[in-house]
Amino acid sequence: MIEFSSSDIVVSLSAVIVSVENNRPRILILPSDDNKEYASLPSGPYSPESHRTLELGLKAWVKSRTGFDLGYVEQLYTFGNLFRSQILEEKGLRLLTISYLALIHPSEISEDYNACWQNYYNFFPWEDHRKGRAASADKLLEELYDWADEASDRVRRLERLERIQFAFGGGRWDPDRLLYRYELLYEAALIAEAVRDWNAWPEEERVRLPINRDNPGSLCCKVESGIPLMYDDRRILASAIGRLRGKLRYRPLVFELLPEKFTLLQIQNVMEAIDGVSLHKQNFRRLLLAEGLIKETGEMDRTSLGRPASLFRFRKSIYMERPQVRMGQGNN
DSSP, X not given: OOOOOTTTEEEEEEEEEEEEETTEEEEEEEEOSSOTTSEEOSEEEOOTTTOSSHHHHHHHHHHHHHOOOOOEEEXXXXXXXXXXXXXXXXXXXXXXXXXXXXXXXOOOOOTTSOOEEEEGGGTOGGGOXXXXXXXXXXXXXXXXXXXXXXXXXXXXXXXXXXHHHHHTSSSSOOGGGHHHHHHHHHHTTOSHHHHHHGGGSOGGGGGGSOOOTTSTTTTSOSSOOOOOOSTTHHHXXXXXXXXXXXXXXXXXXXXXXXXXXXXXXXXXXXXXXXXXXXXXHHHHHHHHHHTTOEEEEEEEEOSSSSSXXXXXXXXXXXXXXOSOOOXXXXXX
């Protein structure tokens, strides 16, 4: 067994904090402490001396950096690949990041904190298909086919084509494959992080990146591929959103993003904002009511123009009655 001293590893706790406001899915980000050019997810080092648990440590860091008290929190993955932090690795340290997903209601950020909300489609523009297939998805698909044609042999070319079809082409668009699409674009050097990280890769590993060595940036960002983040924070973000999209189908997490009282249209708008696809209105409402997730309050929403809509409340007892529920697909 390999033993590490405490000086070998730095453990970081990182939060993907999601909120939806005015049909915009938002992520809380902060300026990076290490590089002013990139923003980062809220994070901080884990302290065994002062943090009784990892989750409490995360909540303490988020509170100190953003002012928010987190409610729903779920641990995602631990990220520990090499080349994640060149600054730390030059000091002989390895960065491990334990990531969490947190859902909160729309909230304003106090001026006391240097944080801001960002639409998460700014980071993944190819993922928003609510008004039809995203134009950037088709443009990236063209670049990926060129990448496949550049393969060194027929077997590798066919392998790339299969992966491209799985991620972007053919059949119904699958929102849950966000992380798979992001990692494919990274490997094809179609997002900024691939080029930014290129010099940090050992010579024997650089063959994974199909970059012109005389002009490393030549294959990157030919089309809109989103805003880069510090370290591999955009990969962490892709992991979190992919997990959230998948869980929305069988866990009523959408209600963590809604006010106590809401309309049926508000539920649908939040689901569509997170998933990036449109839902069939009647089918979605029929399934939602059939599952018994909500109950009417007897009140009406008179804040919007047009005919007042009924207000509903989430039935929290559903967690006790059934561990899983169906939120449905109903895509147009």
